[in-house]
Amino acid sequence: MKQLDFTVRSNEQLNDQTHLLKVAPWGNEQLPEMYPGQFVQILVENAPHTFLRRPISINFIVPEKNEIWLLVEAVGEGTRKICELRSGERLNLLLPLGNSFTIPSLPGNYLLVGGGVGTAPLLFLAKKLHESGYTADFLLGGASEKNILQRSDFKKYGTLYYTTEDGSLGEKGYVTHHPLLQDKKYDFIFTCGPKPMMEAVARYASERAIGCEVSLENLMACGFGACLCCVEKTKRGHICACTEGPVLDINELTWLD
């Protein structure tokens, strides 16, 4: 873990609410080693109502450019201020935080299910799986076509499937209604998105005894294990979503009990 200043290299608006920020260390320090599922804590400046840092997943890494991507949806003041950052501006991060998705040790049928901006950590995961020589399917869901982000990036690493609530892209409905889930047998599922979606995916996986990891978005104060505010109730008691998570195996969770 480090506390480092970054410079915004670019800030691209992907839809009404969501921006992709590409950032690199301000002083060109070497980026620490990072794994998919990990996140950063952003210090939000000029935001009178944002007292604490804001956790944002590591969306992607470009090691050659010493660059991190952050995919941020503006839902409140903190994320709005992050989305308003301009190229050349500075931001202070703690990183990398949390555990990471488990990269399988054998080839198999892997599925990544993301909803809305919950696809953020999955792009980095997709790349790592690809680098490990695995092929994966990506099932991305959202309210509408414009909410399914970074499709061309995902395409490089596997096959894409979509659902949208309004039917504007792919199947109409929720991700768990996609025929893919009936047609194909997966060995492991990774998921991140709104809690109801992750619950549905977890239930699907659990019923079929498919291994599954979810990425939690519990409220956090510190992000590095000091405050004990972000706890998730698991079968082995309260664990910190920021250090022992955000990625958890669904067998640890009590969601389905």
Added chain:
Amino acid sequence: MKQLDFTVRSNEQLNDQTHLLKVAPWGNEQLPEMYPGQFVQILVENAPHTFLRRPISINFIVPEKNEIWLLVEAVGEGTRKICELRSGERLNLLLPLGNSFTIPSLPGNYLLVGGGVGTAPLLFLAKKLHESGYTADFLLGGASEKNILQRSDFKKYGTLYYTTEDGSLGEKGYVTHHPLLQDKKYDFIFTCGPKPMMEAVARYASERAIGCEVSLENLMACGFGACLCCVEKTKRGHICACTEGPVLDINELTWLD
């Protein structure tokens, strides 16, 4: 008094710390009538440590352009944020607030003494005196040449004299050491600037029985008479610097007691 949104037409940096903002009503509403010595209360946005509005004098009015000038020195977060405003940005003002300098009813020898950014309300006063057909002298003091602001503007309305602490412009020393004060007999003095300067000017005026008005910069919470925080102890008790001031006749003050 009104609460109005304004748009920043221009923001010119005059020295390291001081900016001149020219602002006009956002919706092109007609500016209310305003008098020299009055001030505005600025809502400072994006400033986590600036809870209250910030009082700033009306530096100048250009009625033809429906425009107000604000001369702002960045001394803390609030004024720094104001100085960082860009053309086209919005700011919310309460205005006009406070009483005003007394425009004399007869011609005479008038002197305006300003220190640092305390010259702000004097430019508007200079113009009004000039419009009333009076000539005035302006004695402007500052740490160094770069702190003596808006000289070409003042020049239009009277004769300028300077003092600087480092001698880089005009006489070296404080305003009250300027030979002008020994050489010429004034009928009335208007002054605004750091409190020690105003006290020295008040003492000078009082000793010579010259009428004198000072403009106070008491700490304010509301700026329009509601909180009673900005009081000045006067010979007739506590008065509100924001409604019964900021301009006070030195005979009311207890400074020299």
Added chain:
Amino acid sequence: MKLRNPVMTASGTFGYGTEYTDFMDLGRIGGIFVKGTTLEPRQGNDYPRMAETPSGMLNAVGLQNKGVDYFVEQIYPVIKDYNTHMIVNVSGSTVEDYVACSEKLVGLEKIPAIELNISCPNVKEGGMAFGTSCSSAAQVTRAVRDVFPGTLIVKLTPNVTDITEIARAVEAEGADSVSLVNTFLGMAIDAESRRPKLSTVTGGLSGPCIKPIALRMVWQVYHAVSIPVIGMGGICNWQDAIEFILAGATALQVGTCNFIDPSTSVKIVEGIEEYLLRHQIDSVTELIGALEIP
């Protein structure tokens, strides 16, 4: 006393209403709690009386006012025609002060209520001291109750271990309502000059910084008494207002935030109206104390 709506303005932050007429329509709000009024005129404390703090401010005004006689003779005639409820905030140093001051307000047709300020932290001789013990709070309430027939609101201080105790004590002595909270006793220092920022060293803390504590106290008092609770402490927008109502406030007072946006109270009235529409709630009274605890 029936209110047009639950949004009122807090004593000491809204002058006599007059200061706000340029910025808003007083007829849009439920009522105005006018400045702290005492039997005798008071010069208040020395300057400086104010310090900005994180999300709030300290004040040490010290009940500057021209006394109740001046109020009755000079101010009442002006404000009595305002199209909203005018409530006088009464302060004092002795029980006799409170009683004498309240008596002078009896019979002023347009003053339907008074608010007994037993919680001002800024005057040495009393104020807050009354509000920090059940017995003195009860005593002053009873004494005023005996002379004031109108609606009697008692304003509580948050600077106590158990505010419900005080609330119950004043309820028992005939208070028609309690309002809370007054300011928290606080302090600010200038590190460079090594001096206090207030002439009085300590002062009263108000603004959004105190909201979480004020909200908790309103919730506790709501569950402890059966008279209506008037909530305040850092209310700046309709969300804050709804939160206080859910916690148990029948009505609200907007204080410090009036300084930042003088039309805050009217914006809150509008925000509550929209909230009710959006949630299809007929009356705001349905929300009082309606916090859902899962």
Added chain:
Amino acid sequence: MKLRNPVMTASGTFGYGTEYTDFMDLGRIGGIFVKGTTLEPRQGNDYPRMAETPSGMLNAVGLQNKGVDYFVEQIYPVIKDYNTHMIVNVSGSTVEDYVACSEKLVGLEKIPAIELNISCPNVKEGGMAFGTSCSSAAQVTRAVRDVFPGTLIVKLTPNVTDITEIARAVEAEGADSVSLVNTFLGMAIDAESRRPKLSTVTGGLSGPCIKPIALRMVWQVYHAVSIPVIGMGGICNWQDAIEFILAGATALQVGTCNFIDPSTSVKIVEGIEEYLLRHQIDSVTELIGALEIP
């Protein structure tokens, strides 16, 4: 107990120090108050445990910890080599709990002091209740004093009418120092869902929002007792630290602000050093209680 410098970190905000080693050099600060430790392991409260508030936060952690035995066996061996003072914050629900827990810490060479937390607002069975009455505060202090020979610091709650009273009571029973303040009991509501933001409804308020009140209490307690006062409540930078020292704090604890900048405490150490140089003051002890009241 002699400190390298007056800057320490507050219990429950700094884990066991381990969490911060990546961000700062623990050897630069005066000491670390480790997590609230209880006799038995505690799961703490349900999620959600946190709500952001204006310039602060509410927490309802509820003393989650693995118990004092686990501390002694598993954690102590790791942290005993840290190059700073490690102080254990002891909590409990009964006097016997406090005593039994404290006894287990006797003789741990690298634990020079314990801090009795009689002020946690987040556990039903006790904690804060001890800190809100002089007699129970005195009783638990005495009982622990009898078994713990090291430095005994008692941590006071601000949720009281008169904190000096409690401070004097624990001083009389042998406390070597008092630390203040713990969190203020507060509450947050989500207006849209009409639910409390914390699983426990109420929680503890901390951060810069409480600084003015905490500073006032430190100043009052400094004038009421003769043992050293450890000040805290919203300290985020060296200015805040100097203010607490001027108000009477011999040492400080940095809490919530560690979350925002994990190196806050070291930056404060450096800021104080520069302040002393700039003002040509030999030792920070000259500033303790040195507030100049004009």
